[in-house]
Amino acid sequence: MAGSGEGASLAARILAFGPVFRKTLKQIGATRLVVTAIFLILGLAFARYSWNVILAKDAERALFDVRLLLASPHVETDPRIAMVTFTEDTLRLTGRRSPLDRSMLAKGLLALDRMKPKAIGIDILIDQPTPEDQILIDAFRTMKTPTYLGFASHATNTTFMTLDQENFLRDFLRQTKPGNVHPTSIRLLADEDGVMRSWPNQPPELPPLMANSLTGGYHQFRSYQGSIRYRLPKFEDRPVFDKFPIEIIANPDLIEAFRPQIEGRYIMIGGDIPDVDQFITPASRIRKGETTIGLEIHATLLAQMLDQVMPRKIPGWGLWLIALSVITLGALTAVSNMKIWKLGLLLLVQAGAIAAVPFIWQFHGIDTQGLPVFGWLIGWVFAYSAVGTAARGIGSEQRNFAQSALGKYLPGDIAKDIMKNPERLQLHGEKREIYALFSDLEGFTKLSHQIEPEMVAFLLNKYLDVLSETVLEHGGTIDKFVGDAIVAFWGAPISRPDDCERAVRCAVAMYEAGEQFRREAPEGVPPIGVTRVGVHFGEAIVGNFGGEGRIQYTALGDSMNTASRLEGANKYLKTKTLVSDTVVERSTLSCFRPVGRIAVSGRSTPMEVFEPVFDFSEARVQQFTDIFRRYDAGDEGALAEFEKMAAENPDDKALANLIERLREVGPGGYSALDK
Template identity: 50%
Template sequence: MTEAVRHTDPASSSRDVKAEARGVLQSLRRLFDQLGPIRLSSTILFLILALMMARFSWTTPLIQDAERALYDMRASVFAPQVEKEDRVVMIVYNEDTLKLTGQRSPVDRTILAQALETIDAAGAKSIGIDILFTMPQDDDALLLSTFKQLQTPTYLAYADPKYNPEIAFAEHEFLKDFLSEAEGPNLKPTSIRLNTDSDGVQRRWTPEQDGAPPFMAMALTKPNPRFSANDGTIRYLVPANADMPVFDKFPIESFADPATAEMLQSFIQDKYVLIGGDFIDRDRFETPIGAISDLEGTDGKMIGLEVHAHMLAQLLNDDMPAPIPGWILWTAALIVAICGGLSALIMGNAVKVAGILIGQFAFFLVFPFFLQNIGADTLTLPAFGWALGWLFGYASVGSAARTINSKQRAFAQGALGKYLPQSIAGEILRDPEKLSLHGEKRKIFAVFTDLEGFTKLSHAIEPEMVATLLNDYLDRLSEVALEYGGTIDKFVGDALVTFWGAPIAYADDGERAAKAAYALYQAGEDFRKNVPEGVPPIGRTRVGMHYGDAIVGNFGGEGRIQYTALGDAMNTAARLEAANKALETKVLISREAMERTGLDWCRPMGKITLRGRSTPVEVFEPVPDWEQKDREAVTAIIAAHQNGDTDYVQALSAMMKQYSEDLGLGNLLKRLEKTKNGESYALG
């Protein structure tokens, strides 16, 4: 057996592609037409805004405050916990030191010189001094002499007015001279500048400054390429035990006092020593972990020296969070905006839709925490921006979708309104289940119309005029049917088929159907009185109405369906309409329908046997312009006929004089004369 090989026709494939392309273009054209240029432009603008929000929320005023708050929460929750960071020791001037020395600013330099001798003798790895020497003191010579004798690598604070505007020119000049005199093999300048964000919170390393000496943490240790740019996130440490601080901190006078200095040397041997101030009124910074670090009920701020200690520990741990590439942030922003837009188009079960929307917001909340936990740098991750971008995308597409839906709804309601009353069309659009998607048995009032002689007329005039007249005629009748709440089933030539009781049934369907039946006749009369000049006379509109069972619903195939009614009610109404010709009446209503109208303006027209039927039907004709006594008189005549009373002939003949132009009444007289004892008159 050989296997057949299917060959693809390149020309056919090309045609398919072109057809798909045309389909896409047509869809876009319809979208443009439905939205209009202004709405479409605003939608695109809002989507672009959503993208920008999801990408640049960290640099957008007000929004960046929310981003910072979320980041601080992440940084606090997932800050690394340590028992103690014992590689770094802080030695500080504090309020007690100031009381002891009687000197606040500048700090006492003699006590610093004495402490440095102790630290140097203890064998510290390196020393960082976070104190700016910007004015002369009497003990400068002692301190400079100590600097020259140090064996431990020491780094002395330097600040440039270009980056530190709080330093005056004269102060800077003295600082340069002091450093120049102090500098030696083991003493170098170091940059101590800490750049906070605009809200005053210290979250990140200070970028390298042109011409500035190495940053303190970098100067105290060996070079680390991962920290060379100094532009990453500070990974603050938190204590595993709330009763223990992260770093040991000693007052500087303890190392200057010979009585305690020797005992403390073991605490700084092979350690990185940071010397600076711990004052309540200066050099204090808010940090992302302020609430956690506020162990003693202070203001939660951290002294600058401790910030340097955290950065030094971070460098020693080689713990620089990996930055998220810009292209990933752009991609994420685009996905967020698209997801927001697509979410506005989600249809279906409300619980399911709510679950999808809540799930997306949960992702925006949880995913940044996940990234923070695995060591990613989420400092510039637009978590709040994602939510806001999603919301803008949702709102923009949702607004456009509502516009389209509104127009589609208006179109659908207009289309349904050609067959259904506006009230019913509106209800079906709100609840499509009311328009049954399958056949169901219903009790309905069926109404058929027919224009007498129109087929013959259509052969006598031009086709264009036929179309004009027919459209005008059917428009008039459709308007009447819809005005009275009927459902238009179909048009069959010049005939209108309509019914009441489906797809939605109302208690007054019978009354409205009967009034509509008579109004349809009147609309036909008005039409034939107003035809253009030169058109041959047009006959009357005949109407038949019956109440009974029918199967109502959508019928047809997959390609086309029609909402229609089938069954006895429809067939009987059609035969009643046709019976008007033989009975010379205008509107015939069966007893089954008449008894449910609630109206008293119908006269009985005897009992007839419709063509193709064996069961007689009692029929009535609406005559709302008759006096009640005349309708009652005809009713009495019909009753007398059923009882075999022949005197009715004279009574009906007398009425004929009053209603001489009533052809139906004359026809009734003829039929009664041909039958007796209430017999049915069979139509041929």
């Protein structure tokens, strides 16, 4: 039963996702969706096949060369392999450049044979006749050391090997019988940019590669075409491979001196002549101007084979998975809602990971040649740009709508701030100190029964529009409309240092806006009542309240109720705007005159209330306050001063009302309002 319930819940969630998905597609739009999909597909293809794209493959090769160079081990001189070379000095000594002097080669082979090397490989093609051929043939026939003579075919090397040259080489090899001489492939293949990065393929019509021939084993390398493992010298004065000029090796007087350097080692013979058989390697490509002789490339292949180093390649499905992950990462990053510094940090981490992971793999024995690192970066940019553009298009429409909606209830600067920092608007209730405002239009309910419904709607909408605009102009948050009443507050969702002044000025401005509304009422409409406003400071629970699908941002608590009581108290005190003592205590304004103490429903203790009078001078407000304080302290003679003031200002109904109430309650008393 539990299992069926969980399944039903999962199915419900999947079904619920459908409308959201369809809504999102609708917001994206067909054109934008197609363009986004095209860019994602292009990004995915680039992230997988950038090694096959013009210009991009140059970047990929450069990145691989850096990885290979940095991961290349630094080693002492290899004790297993030595090279014997024809140099420029050899050519001057023999007076021959091409073909090389074969009598010198013969002398060198005979001397080497006496030093008992493990095997000898010759990276020289015997492809045309010379007068010294018989001398070399005789030397080959006497060799006891397994010797492998370089071989190439016209079919596999049409550029440098003609069919006549191949036939001559084959005939020469036959003449060396019954010696210990065998053909070996000296095939090396550079990439399109001329750099030697990979083991050459070994066509079946060719004999084994020189490295395979010399060792007589390691058959797994017969089909290996991975990257060459280059090594670097640990010390500048100690090369990876010993190298000896052939004219010194051929000197019979030096055989015993060189025996320790030759005995038991693989010996490779070839040319070390400038501009002949020179190759660019990843290391020499980075270190401009350096090249490596083909003989040393063969020695490097042999050392890699002896060490059985075959870096693993990431399979094709793995490359697809990585490419898809990179595209997904770029798309998810584009729709992530983060602050700019967090997004910047995330971008740096992702870029660093994309750049660093291939280096880590290279250092841990994974062949990263063919790894589309540059393609990952470009693919990520494609995905980020495509999805980000689509998301910004949707987001722009949503933000415009949301900001427009928020702007009906919040001041413009707060609405913009919430759009930038939505976390500022808590999705739950929180206790905040706010300035609560409640306004009401006197007699509107009675008025609505005297005029047509259409006129009622017109007047109410116009009145609420004027007063809500006044609230927003003063930075207030509109809580709700209750008929013709407006509930607003300051201090949430964002508080300002001058919220108190804003709330007080807004209360007075709302009364004045109501008076102008009365004066501009359409002809034939009965007289409209005054707008009364109450403001109180206190704690409230502010946040989003409601059901899962319908919520309202509002404030709850005694502060809102007290503001409502203050608005109602205006009717009894003959005032238009009332604020509580908690407001006056926090205000920097000096425009409040005390109008006594009142006890209202819902509060256990009386509170002192004040009327904002911006048309009073500061001295006049101070005089009024001093008289009230003296009477409140027991100086009943101060009441006469109020009476004199009232006589001088017969239109000040609030003052007349205050005098009447003071007579009733006496000094320190309060008026109980049944509201």
